[in-house]
Amino acid sequence: MSIHFVDDFVETHRETYQRLSDNVWQFAELGYEEIDSSRAHIEQLKRAGFTLREGVAGIPTAFVAEAGEGGPIIGILGEFDALSGLSQQSQAVCCQPSTEITNGNGHGCGHHLLGTSAHLAAVAVKDYLRQHGLPGTVRFYGCPAEEGGYGKTYMARAGLFDDLDAALTWHPGVVNGVMNIEALACKTVYFRFTGVSAHAGASPHLGRSALDAVELTNVGSNYLREHMLSDARLHYAITNAGGVAPNVVQANAEVMYMIRAANNQDVSELYERVCAIAQGAAMMTGCTLEIALHSACSNIVLNTVLNELMHEKLTVLGVPKYDDSELGFAAAIHDTVSRQEVAMSNKMLQAAWRDPKPLYDIVEPLDSKKALRMHGSTDVGDVSWVTPTAQCMTACFAFGSSPHSWQWVSQGKSKIAHKGMLYAAKAIAASALELFANPALLAAAKAEHAERLQGSPYVCPIPEGVNPPLPAVAAA
Ligand SMILES: [Zn+2]
Known part of the structure; x- marks a missing residue:
């Protein structure tokens, strides 16, 4: 039932959120400087009926939006920071600075899609709970500065995730699947x-x-x-x-x-x-x-119960379909990447994609026993120590194109990216609604979390007294 609701809801509201994502792409603000990006999210969340706590954890661009009543409480995590030096013309198939972005930055990690999709998922969950008179609270976390500033770690230190029953998020990428990945x-x-x-x-x-x-x-x-x-x-x-x-x-x-x-x-x-x-x-x-x-930031504590839930939702929803112009654009981008970059994309998969096409068009099988090692880091790790957490990834970019590259900035406002973003929103919302409807599943996720921590509670790797590294303008 809820999956059809989510599918319809997201499709009905797609234009509003594509616009929000495109706006955040264009703001291209660096970590802790996401003034316009967080403002755009906050205004949209208020219009959707959420109650806002702004400037949380001593960070002007961090916020928590909440809707619903009582428990359980499910958190959905969003980001919106860009990277410096990556200004790039949208949908160009060569490296050239953008004429729309004037600050030299670019969304080379797709966080404009990440935040918007998570936001849309939270709105869909809120509307479903309200329409069906169901108890439960959904929270959208506006998390700044994932790129090295690690806003979520400061938010975790402030206790903002402490009362969550579970947290869900995603990351744009070149494949569709659950992120059964251990980050550093x-x-x-x-x-x-x-x-x-x-x-x-x-x-x-x-x-x-x-x-x-x-x-x-x-x-x-x-x-x-x-x-x-x-x-x-x-x-x-x-x-x-x-x-x-x-x-x-x-x-x-x-x-x-x-x-x-x-x-x-x-x-x-x-x-x-x-x-x-x-x-x-x-x-x-x-x-x-x-x-x-x-x-x-901390390493990731995986949660198989939640991973399997998200995998099921991605599979039931089915991957997006692409038309010839989208496939042509992806092929043109794919032509700009090296064999080594394609090999890197393959490393993100539990089984190599033997016949790489420009767009990944399946859901990757999930082998819960075999987590991959990624040598990057994410502050989602800190949330995962506090509450059971899972992440998925959807294909928003041509296979082989790499994070933090001009190719990802170029593709960030494409129809392919929008489709990936909406697909992720549906998977997150459907997973959250299943957790509201199925207390046994939520209990199993929490039991697994406790077992993985083996009695060692979260200790924030940033001691009290170390303040978020806010730029002078944001701190003022
Ligand atoms: Zn990222």
């Missing part, structure tokens, strides 16, 4: 060195180079790679090289590290080792060091 836990940290400036030629012995300290930190960390767990990752960016004058000893320099590993414990241990290297670099160069934790 991550910490991001700034190492800020302070030395002494001096004339590099006349009095070098008086100088203490902060840039040297940054370089020695990186050299030390690169030696560390040989002695890390194989799933761990280290990345860095020099965020302040100390100036542009080689004849001045650089008194200030800063490097940002991203430290990833399979779980929070492994990340913490690696983090301590990298911090020790930075301290050693400070000692070697006679500089002082400030260590400033920027953000962090």
